Amino acid sequence: RTQNSTKLLSIHKRNPRSLCTVYPPLTHRSNFQAIQETMSSMKRDSEVVEEHPHHGRDWESAIQGDGNLCCPSPLSTCLSVLFPCAWLCGCKTLAESEGMVFLVNGKLAAVRRQPGIFCVNPCCTKALMVSTRQISLDLPMSKIIDKKGNPINISAMVNYRVKSIVRASLEVTNVHSFVVNAATAILKNVASNYAYETPDDSPSLKTHSHQIGDEMVTALQERVDVAGVRIVDMLLNELSYAPEIAAAMLQRQQAEALVDARTLIVQGAVEIAKNAADQLLESGIEMAPAEKSRMVSNLICVICGDAHVQPTMQV
DSSP states (O other): OOHHHHHHHHHHHGGGHHHHHSGGGGSSSSGGGGHHHHHHHHHHHEEEHHHHHSOOOGGOOOOOOOOSSSSHHHHHHHHHHOGGGHHHHEEEOOOTTTEEEEETTTEEEEOOOEEEEEEEOOOOOOOOOEEEEEEEEOOEEEEETTTOOOOOEEEEEEEEEEEEEEEEEEHHHHHHHHHHHHHHHHHHHHHHSBSOOOOOSSOTTTTHHHHHHHHHHHHHHHGGGGTEEEEEEEEEEEEEOHHHHHHHHHHHHHHHHHHHHHHHHHHHHHHHHHHHHHHHHHHTOOOOOOHHHHHHHHHHHHHOOOOOOOOOOOO
């Protein structure tokens, strides 16, 4: 309808009288009043559709009837009288944390949220049950390219709850599949904006998972509002390099760890040698500069060396 409205508006702007060929029955009214009213109505409808493309329909005002499920429509009442055995399937039970939506002749007729047992006319009536319990789902493992161009494997866990049983029943075919697909897309889009790890304190997938999770919750909530779903949280579950670069990344991590360890050892060795020289001087033992240099060199070699220390003596 929006496409047709846009097409007619463009035709009307170029030549208002050209719409006579599109809608010939309307030309019988004077001054093209019917055409103007039609174009105004189509323009209002197109503006409403473009203003709220993802919010869905206002289902609260779409309920037809007074909610009477025993006689929801004249047709269902007549059929239930002609076929009384159909009432054997008319009892419905609603448990805690569940909701039920009823359609009569394909139209929204009633919504039940209170637990209990009640009778429903089974003729021309369809019941859709939705759970309002908190649901936890584990997203499948996905391979993405991080900010530095490294392929990584990532998965996440999403907790959500249905807040509108009408939207969850009528706006989407399967609310669970809808949330899974939307969460997988958000996970790939958001995680690709960060690196697996960074040398500084900038945000990364490895060190700022909670902050990235909050960002994913905000983006995912905008996607699933149409289905009446509230996202509780979204947490990164598994994170690793892809197998094709896992060995190279492991060697790099080992090299970085070795360099950090050696740096710490050298700093400690220098402190030990300095303290030893100062303590000897405070004890009244004076050493020549050459002897002091040789002592510091031997201490550093002993502390920093990997091999077993062998004592040597100068003759």
